[in-house]
Amino acid sequence: MQPSEVPPMRLSSILICAILLLTACRSQPPAAPAAPPTTAAAPTQPPQAGAAPTQAAAAAPQGGTVTVGLDQEPPTMDPEASPSAITFYISSSAGETLLYVDENRQLQPWLAQSWDVSPDAKSFTFKLRNDVTFQDGTPFNAQAVKWNLDRVVDPNYKAGSALAQLTGYTGTDVLDDYTARVNFKDPFVPFLIYAGSPYMPMLSPTATQKQGDAVNQTPVMSGPYKIDEWVAKDHITMSRWDGYKRRAPWSDHDGAGYLDKVVWRFIPEPGTRAATVESGETQMATVLTPTDIPRLQSEGLQIASKPWVGMPFQMFLTTTKPPTDDLKVRQAIEYGIDRDALVSALYQGIGQKAIGPLTAVMLDDPSLRAYYPHDVTKAGQLLDQAGWTPGSDGIRTKDGQRLQFSLNAIDYGGGPDQSNQLIQGQLRQIGMDVSIKAQARPPWYEDNYHCANHGMELFLRSGELDVLDAAFDSANVGGNFN
Incomplete structure (x- = not known):
């Protein structure tokens, strides 16, 4: 497909x-x-x-x-x-x-x-x-x-x-x-x-x-x-x-x-x-x-x-479809998500915040830890610059369109996933209307593995250092969530 x-x-x-x-x-x-x-x-x-x-x-x-x-x-x-x-x-x-x-x-x-x-x-x-x-x-x-x-x-x-x-x-x-x-x-x-x-x-x-x-x-x-x-x-x-x-x-x-x-x-x-x-x-x-x-x-x-070897729990964004084709919107998402709160609420101190496309056990650069701190004000400023203005219900709009998209997540069968709900709530605070589309693993892969969907994809991935080839090498576009 x-x-x-x-x-x-x-x-x-x-x-x-x-x-x-x-x-x-x-x-x-x-x-x-x-x-x-x-x-x-x-x-x-x-x-x-x-x-x-x-x-x-x-x-x-x-x-x-x-x-x-x-x-x-x-x-x-x-x-x-x-x-x-x-x-x-x-x-x-x-x-x-x-x-x-x-x-x-x-x-x-x-x-x-x-x-x-x-x-x-x-x-x-x-x-x-x-x-x-x-x-x-x-x-x-x-x-x-x-x-x-x-x-x-x-x-x-x-x-x-x-x-x-x-x-x-x-x-x-x-x-x-x-x-x-x-x-x-x-x-x-x-x-x-x-x-x-x-x-x-x-x-x-x-x-x-x-x-x-x-x-x-x-x-x-x-x-x-x-x-x-x-x-x-x-x-x-x-x-x-x-x-x-x-x-x-x-x-x-x-x-x-x-x-x-x-x-x-x-x-x-x-x-x-x-x-x-x-x-x-x-x-x-x-x-x-x-x-x-x-x-x-x-x-x-x-x-x-054991610490996770590979890519961290991560979110993929499309850069060619609205609204995340706009760099300022993508940056606002980065500032809008409170990673420390996610680690604290979900993992009770077991685990740590990721700072790049590989987990710290594989590759750690402390200088990157200052990038994209949680900053709701900064996120709002970026969205203002991108032309998205708050509506009466708090959701931003631009040219008559609401700032909305779906978070495409795997339903592991154990009930609602708290991580999805926390991210949804955090992004709503900056004026984004995020719906959660949770699917069982087989249909989720069918929809997302070859990039058929254009929302956000959220998942965990194992692998060696070269797992980056699959996710980022242009030769692999069209598969491996690339």
């Missing part, structure tokens, strides 16, 4: 939130052994590839099921089609990438044993492992790499965030069964990081072509866990794949995982999510409400928090 006219988008940084995880680790009979680390659930970083098993890991019990409470349901389980981090929380234990980015942001081998970059950074040659099979028994090889990358850029395939990670891709040369050379039109240094991105695990070409639309529910990959079923609006179940014989770079042992099963339950309401851990119905839950934390800690439950 590529629109014929695509507005370039710009960022208005709002705030950074911490990722909070609750686990049932209190004085009671031991729960099932922990699942292999995933993006969502690992309270600590996974060990480096090749690390020797610890004494505790060597004695780890086998079997059992862990149930994890997720705050939302993914739009698809096909990683190459998904724009959602929720997909990768789950699929990271089922899929494998060419490379692995370790806890020190260093590249480690995974499906590729080694790699080489051409002097002009236009070609990347990977020597692949020769002992890997997909979960359907078919071999992983250079032809499979080519098939996966070609699939992402196929105009007949609706790729998700993976598409921006192949900007300028011209094809893959199969040099032999286990050597693949990936080529780009222009130098593309970020590709090595992208080769370790959860957006691009290798799917079985044979299984995927047989599955048709079923790949969106149960993709077949090569990792230690396989996706068995997806019951809509309820759960996804994964089971250990006993055919996995090697060591994942985040694992502490060779071979298949410890657990028999991992069940990912979709529980949108945060209080209910936390209550399921308290009752033992689940063993882990993600994305807690900060006000619940003191009570949960007093009960002996373990809380893990």
